[in-house]
Amino acid sequence: MKVTIKDVAERANVSIATVSRVFNKSGPVTDQTRHRVLTIARDLRYTPNASARSLSTSKTDTVGLLLPDLYGEFFSEVIRGADQTVQQYHHHLLVSSSHNNRNEIEAALRVMRGRVDGLVIMSPHIDAATLNANLPKSLPVVLLNCYVKDSSFDSLNIDNIGGAHQMVKHLIQHNHTRIAIIKGTEQNYDAEERLSGYRAALREANLEVSADLEFPGDFTEEAGFQAAKKILVLPHRPTAIFASNDSMAIGAISALRESEVQVPEEIAVAGFDDIPISKYMKPGLSSVHVPISNLGVLALERLFAAVTEKDNHIKKQDIITTELVVRESCGIHETNNDD
Amino acid sequence: MKVTIKDVAERANVSIATVSRVFNKSGPVTDQTRHRVLTIARDLRYTPNASARSLSTSKTDTVGLLLPDLYGEFFSEVIRGADQTVQQYHHHLLVSSSHNNRNEIEAALRVMRGRVDGLVIMSPHIDAATLNANLPKSLPVVLLNCYVKDSSFDSLNIDNIGGAHQMVKHLIQHNHTRIAIIKGTEQNYDAEERLSGYRAALREANLEVSADLEFPGDFTEEAGFQAAKKILVLPHRPTAIFASNDSMAIGAISALRESEVQVPEEIAVAGFDDIPISKYMKPGLSSVHVPISNLGVLALERLFAAVTEKDNHIKKQDIITTELVVRESCGIHETNNDD
DNA sequence: CTGAAAGCGCTTACAG
DNA sequence: CTGAAAGCGCTTACAG
Numbered sequence: 001m002k003v004t005i006k007d008v009a010e011r012a013n014v015s016i017a018t019v020s021r022v023f024n025k026s027g028p029v030t031d032q033t034r035h036r037v038l039t040i041a042r043d044l045r046y047t048p049n050a051s052a053r054s055l056s057t058s059k060t061d062t063v064g065l066l067l068p069d070l071y072g073e074f075f076s077e078v079i080r081g082a083d084q085t086v087q088q089y090h091h092h093l094l095v096s097s098s099h100n101n102r103n104e105i106e107a108a109l110r111v112m113r114g115r116v117d118g119l120v121i122m123s124p125h126i127d128a129a130t131l132n133a134n135l136p137k138s139l140p141v142v143l144l145n146c147y148v149k150d151s152s153f154d155s156l157n158i159d160n161i162g163g164a165h166q167m168v169k170h171l172i173q174h175n176h177t178r179i180a181i182i183k184g185t186e187q188n189y190d191a192e193e194r195l196s197g198y199r200a201a202l203r204e205a206n207l208e209v210s211a212d213l214e215f216p217g218d219f220t221e222e223a224g225f226q227a228a229k230k231i232l233v234l235p236h237r238p239t240a241i242f243a244s245n246d247s248m249a250i251g252a253i254s255a256l257r258e259s260e261v262q263v264p265e266e267i268a269v270a271g272f273d274d275i276p277i278s279k280y281m282k283p284g285l286s287s288v289h290v291p292i293s294n295l296g297v298l299a300l301e302r303l304f305a306a307v308t309e310k311d312n313h314i315k316k317q318d319i320i321t322t323e324l325v326v327r328e329s330c331g332i333h334e335t336n337n338d339d
Numbered sequence: 340m341k342v343t344i345k346d347v348a349e350r351a352n353v354s355i356a357t358v359s360r361v362f363n364k365s366g367p368v369t370d371q372t373r374h375r376v377l378t379i380a381r382d383l384r385y386t387p388n389a390s391a392r393s394l395s396t397s398k399t400d401t402v403g404l405l406l407p408d409l410y411g412e413f414f415s416e417v418i419r420g421a422d423q424t425v426q427q428y429h430h431h432l433l434v435s436s437s438h439n440n441r442n443e444i445e446a447a448l449r450v451m452r453g454r455v456d457g458l459v460i461m462s463p464h465i466d467a468a469t470l471n472a473n474l475p476k477s478l479p480v481v482l483l484n485c486y487v488k489d490s491s492f493d494s495l496n497i498d499n500i501g502g503a504h505q506m507v508k509h510l511i512q513h514n515h516t517r518i519a520i521i522k523g524t525e526q527n528y529d530a531e532e533r534l535s536g537y538r539a540a541l542r543e544a545n546l547e548v549s550a551d552l553e554f555p556g557d558f559t560e561e562a563g564f565q566a567a568k569k570i571l572v573l574p575h576r577p578t579a580i581f582a583s584n585d586s587m588a589i590g591a592i593s594a595l596r597e598s599e600v601q602v603p604e605e606i607a608v609a610g611f612d613d614i615p616i617s618k619y620m621k622p623g624l625s626s627v628h629v630p631i632s633n634l635g636v637l638a639l640e641r642l643f644a645a646v647t648e649k650d651n652h653i654k655k656q657d658i659i660t661t662e663l664v665v666r667e668s669c670g671i672h673e674t675n676n677d678d
Numbered sequence: 679c680t681g682a683a684a685g686c687g688c689t690t691a692c693a694g
Numbered sequence: 695c696t697g698a699a700a701g702c703g704c705t706t707a708c709a710g
Contacts, residue, residue, distance in 0.1 A: 002475070004687055015697045020689060026695055027690090045475075050454045051393035055702045060390065062433075070419040072615070073412050080409040083436045092450065094401070095434045097422045111431065116387045136384075138340070222618045247616070254619040276411070277586070277616065280560045281594040303694035343703055354681045359705060367679055391703035394686045 003044045012040045023048055061090070061301060064116040067097040068123055071220065072247050072274040074292060078144075081296025082120065089304050091117070096188055099123060102130065109134040118303045120144055123169050128153070133198045140306035140313070143238060144299045145158035147189045154302055155317045156295065160272075161321035164197025167270050168242055169325060172205045174332045176240040176268060176290035179207075182217040182227040182252060184244040191219075194272060217248050225250025231267075232259055239267060240330070246278045246287055253329065255282070260302040264331030274325050284327030291320065342383045351379045356463060362387055371383040378514060400429070402642060403455040405447055406436040407462055410559065411586050412614045413631060415484075420635025421459065424503070428643050430456070438462060441469065448473040457642045459483055463528040479645035479652070486528045493641050494656045495634065498528050499611075500513045502627035502661035503536025504608050507581055511544045513671045515579040517545075521566040521591060523583040530558075533583045533611060552577060556587050565592025570606075571598055578606060578671070585610035585617045585626055592620070592668065603670030613664050623666030629660065 301314025
């Protein structure tokens, strides 16, 4: 049933070595034999067996992408960017998601090991020790928005603190003094950093940092909706809400409108991520722009650099800068986005 | 550097056959040797080489997922459902996306061939001939929302016609007689079927089917935005817009509000897909609910059935039913969703 | 219960 | 330019 290199070789009256050379464009082969082999291979519908090839070359032509829970537009964008780059480098993409505790991540790491030439990890729960314990030293790894700050790994991190700080500062500059935050998932890296940025901006302006203004969330619309409901019943109502991502901001706006509270007139709302849809909200959602699909591209390019350069590869820890995007939801209509 | 089955065998004073048996839980091994092997394997951080294993078993424990362009929330949901099921069956997921013409798809098919035990294909551009030409007869395939209606393939298709028909009928029953449609991507399967459903409902009600009411789109918010702008300048303005998906409906609503046209009072708007965010729009977006993440689950479950049952597997062509979800954007507030 | 050995389908020095 | 052969790291009948 299945056709192998041997079948092609026999029919073409050459050795399997020659067929191999033709398919790998390696070594010298006459045009004539090359052509004959290629024709017969096509007739027979021969494709080299990937496992056999991997076994002898110890390369898999595959890279892994480890993701947390997939939600919303964000991960579509990341995967799009990643896949695009992987295809460009003629590799394949093994995706594994929804690892939300240490055991699941360790299992995922072990499973990837031996199946991929390199690994991009986007996981809020990972630490350097776990990585070292479960991955061979030789496997190239790029950490995308992980907690790990360790110069022994390549990493790309969104400037969460800076972005949140900028947005909150912007609100303060426009006379908001009581600003609530809807936090991201507990223990999540982005969540904690965005919270830090928020607090830092308040402190800088000598505004009170109070737990009464910090509401739990988990990055979903529903969480934003619930948090806003709680904010609405506060005795001394905030004039602005900073949601730790756009999905929650959208949920929050929905809750406010349901209660007939005007955005931005009565309460200003701002988000984070600048997912594509935010622009089409009414009012348009002010947000902190993250180059999402570019994240996937950058991570994979770094990974391929590591794979190619081997021991000569120099690891870097990069911060991806964000950008303030002011739309209507925060009530401040400006043409230029200065802070 | 890398540790193989041989290293484990030597250190444990057993043959590689025994180590293999321990790792595959096959054949009889004394508890004592099993334990010894396992301990040593852990110390050595041994993981079986996936390629070697695949080569001798001719199984890859990997399934492929072929997707079109990734956009919005839709594909995050599909991938989430797929990955979840794949993990449950202890397999891995090879994802390949953004194949938008025949050549790219053929290349992707060939590349998958030999790397996966089965394949889920979600591609509007595929046809039976291309599949047969590029895939071995023996490879299990499940078509997810593809054009191909061929009993030689397992397939799952969204009831696009029925869903669109139901939504438009609903609008008609509430006295809309001039209903515009924003179409999906040219030549796209979903796009064409939703258009058919729209037309069928109009005809059934003896309403005119006119090209003047059919506007091009490509499933993005931007396309919905642009289409709505065109609709607004129509001499005889429609009272309702049926967008072929939610993203376009959201874009359209954005355009209408920008022009200070009230939704639903002046123009009703409805979408298709019922992506999670639609519920949080203001006004809440009326839509046709598609069980999106379930799509991924169902497709993969069918695939694993095919993989396991081999020649005994009976192919089926299933239609996934949709459900009308009436919210505020279409202006008809009802508790029950009867049509 | 355990081992020796063939075989999976390739690649790649090494000869010629 | 081409071929014979070793080797990649496993699994799996077949013996014992």
